[in-house]
Amino acid sequence: MKLGLDPAVVRKARDLAARAAEPVIEMARTHTTVSVERAVLRLAGVTGADADGIPWVNRIVDAVRDQVGLEHGVALPFFAAGNWRSLKFGLPTGAERDRALARAREAVGAGIARIDRNRADRDRLLARHGDPEKPWIYLIVATGDIHEDIPQAQAAAREGADVIAVIRSTGQSLLDYVPEGATRQGYAGTYATQENFRLMRAALDEVSGELGRYVRLTNYASGLCMPEIAALAGLERLDMMLNDCMYGIIFRDINPRRTFVDQRFSRQIHARAGIVINTGEDNYLTTADAIDAAHTVVASQLLNERFGHEAGLADRQLGLGHAFEINPQIPDSFRLELAHAQLVRELFPAAPLKYMPPTKHMTGNIFAGYLLDAFFNLAGVMTGQSIILVGMMTEGIHTPWLSDRDLALENVRYVRRAAGDLSEDFTPGPFIRERAARVLSETVDLLHRVADDGLLDAIADGVFGVTKRPADRGRGLDGVVEKADGYVNPATEILEAAP
Structure with missing residues (x-):
């Protein structure tokens, strides 16, 4: 540890995060949602859609x-x-209930057994092909057409990408159903479907064998179908999933209660599947100032750690997010970025942190943008980040050209190769140490407030990402149901059983 953080202050921050999270965890334990119940059916093997294209799981849950x-x-x-x-x-009641329960446990158990086999397959392929060195290079490929995504993803892997992210079509997080089949029409992304997952996983397995290193696949388990997409990811052996309800609450106006309930179940699935989650704290800094709001990122990371642990995720699965978003015109901006990145690295030493590139202050000046991305890459190497999302010099202007992607990969490859193990030699001075201590102190003060007032009230007050989202508003609230005595969910029975 290089920052000299006070262990007592770190413990206090974690204790406060646990206290703030507990009422929300209890709410999630005692409620279910339409998407949780649809995920149970998907684990039981229910697939397909009716003649109108409505998934059977939606029709069944709505009818029940x-x-x-x-x-x-x-x-x-x-x-x-x-x-x-x-x-x-x-x-059902009596003997009929007993028979239905036995059939449910058998069917859902078979789905979870498939997830277990996929986890074992991943371990086997990692042993065969090898695991790339960290930081892993994370690259987005999403044209809207899964059949176009596949050759682009394979080409990106050949150019050095370690993680391929197929981001979803704009607006899919607001759909209260998961489309069926392979899709060829998406806007600014490709629809997350089970068939698209299967096709891309097979393509990356093929290129993994060619390259002699395992190439990971990620997608988004957020939005109104978070539990279902998590289940499908486990069934098709995805390796990472963006999984953070705060993103959906703040940036998609999805009801907080709905998403916290959905998040707990989805993370239980991810824990079983060995999937690394990615959280979305980096998004706060697109709407809030990266210096003034640095402590909100750390507070959210500590909350996400507590929620993740309670759902069964190990530290090695907590891909907590943060970002390089300080205005480059501010004096000492790079030193401030190093302070924030090193603080997160030391607070979560075993977590595969996901570091996001600059976007907010990309102006369209491609030369300045390329330089800023290089500084971001350097900060990631200096502070030992685990996953570096490749920044594009034309970020925020248009969907990047293939040539932009090649230049971006060349940038990160050069910095990673030239800097080597620079993190071993990096020794923060007083400026960085004092800035990190200040952010941690502000984090403790904020978590005191959240623990006292309640996390849902803090979200309603706009503490995270500025935007205010009350707990009694937002999309999907009508899909939340309080569990009755005798509630049955065979999936949670298996996932929560003692190992």
């Missing part, structure tokens, strides 16, 4: 909610139905 209510879960009514395509459901 209308006819029986979801407070007991979807599993018992579904597995008690003789012909579920009739969409006629009741709540």
Whole structure:
């Protein structure tokens, strides 16, 4: 540890984060959502859509909610139905309930067993092909057409990318269903579907064998279908998932209660699947000042750590996010960036941190942008970041050209090669140490407030990312249901069982 952080202050910050998180964890334990219940059906093997293109899992959950209510879960009514395509459901009792429960546990157990096999397959492929050195180079490939994404993703891997991120089509986080099949029409991204996951995973396995290193695949398990997409990711062996409900709350106006409930279940799936989550704290700095709001990033990271641990995620799965977003015109901006990055690195030494490139202050001057990305890459190497998202010199102006991507990969490759193990030689001076201590102190003060007032109230007050999101508003609130006595979810039974 290079910053000389006070261990007592660090412990206090974690204690406050745990206290602030506990009421939200309890709410998530005692509630379910339509998407959680749809995820149970997906784990049980329910696939496909009706003639109108509506996924069967949506039709089933909606019918159960209308006819029986979801407070007991979807599993018992579904597995008690003789012909579920009739969409006629009741709540079984007695021996009928016992039979339905046994069938539900068997079907959902088979889905989770498939996730377990995929995790074992990943370990086997990592042993065969090898794991790239850190920091991993993380590159976005998402044209809207999965069949165009595949050759671009393979080409990016050949140019040095270690992680391929297929970001979702604009607006998919607001869809309360997951489209079926391979898709060829998406805007500023490609739809997250099970078939698209399968196709890209197969393509990256192919190029992994060619290159002799395992190439990871990531997508987004956020939005109104967070639990379902998490389940599909486990079923198709994705390696990373953006998984942070705060992003959906703040930037997509998804109801806070809905997303915290969805987040807990989705993270339980990720924990079982061995998936590394990526959190979205970097997004706060696109709307808030990166200096004034630095402590909100750290506070959110500590909250995300607590939520992740409670859901079963190990430290090695906590890809906590932060970003290089200080205005480059400010004196000592690079030193401030180093202070923030080193602070996060030391607070979470075992976490595979995801470091995001500058976007907010990219002006369209491609030469200045290329230089700023190089400084970002250097900061990542100097402070031992784990995952570096490749910055594009035309970031924020248009969807980058392939030539921009090649130049960006060349930039990060050069810095990583030239700097080597510079993190071993980097010794922060008084300026960086004092700045880090100040941010940590401000983090403690904020977590005191959040623990006293409540996290949901803090979100409503705009503490994170400036935007205010009340707990009784936002998309998806009508999909939240309080569990009744006798609620059944075979997936959580398995996921929460003692190892």
